[in-house]
Amino acid sequence: YRRSDCVIVPRQRVNPAYSQMPLMTDQLCCIVCAQHPQFAEGLSLADYCAAEHVVREFADGRNLAMDAVHLHELGIERRAAVTVESFVLMPEFIVGTARIATVFQRQAQRFAQRFPLRIHPAPLAFPQAEQVLQWHPYQEHDPAMQWFRGLLLGQAALLDQPGT
Numbered sequence: 001y002r003r004s005d006c007v008i009v010p011r012q013r014v015n016p017a018y019s020q021m022p023l024m025t026d027q028l029c030c031i032v033c034a035q036h037p038q039f040a041e042g043l044s045l046a047d048y049c050a051a052e053h054v055v056r057e058f059a060d061g062r063n064l065a066m067d068a069v070h071l072h073e074l075g076i077e078r079r080a081a082v083t084v085e086s087f088v089l090m091p092e093f094i095v096g097t098a099r100i101a102t103v104f105q106r107q108a109q110r111f112a113q114r115f116p117l118r119i120h121p122a123p124l125a126f127p128q129a130e131q132v133l134q135w136h137p138y139q140e141h142d143p144a145m146q147w148f149r150g151l152l153l154g155q156a157a158l159l160d161q162p163g164t
Helices: 045-050 066-074 087-093 105-114 143-159
Strands: 007-010 019-026 028-033 052-056 079-084 100-104 117-121 129-135
Touching: 019 143, 028 105, 052 087, 079 087, 087 100, 087 105, 100 105, 105 117, 129 143
Parallel strands: 052 079, 052 100
Antiparallel strands: 007 129, 019 129, 028 100, 028 117
């Protein structure tokens, strides 16, 4: 937080020493190529485990994404065919293939507006993802940061409205 005015982090990574407020929740789902017939009717857990996946990893090879952590806890292995450093690159490696990517529902909906993708519910129960806004306590009463936090909360509330 030394170089950031605020951060958005998953609930599991909240630093209790910093001020915080819930921002939004989301659910994990899967994206596949809409033109590929293999997953046209849905996605079973067997399909999910057997398929090649596009996964997000940090440059140092760590995969701390919520789906990866949950799958590891369950003892489920994925076949990572492609690793990317940003979620926004995932659709590029899904289109035209039989690969799967596990992403947040909001991301999937945005991706499907730009790419020929099909969105399927995840074939296993992932925990709901809560994103939290955090900032340093010295900024608690800063008027500009109060305004900015309010703006972020307002935008997050708009995302939770039906049809968005």
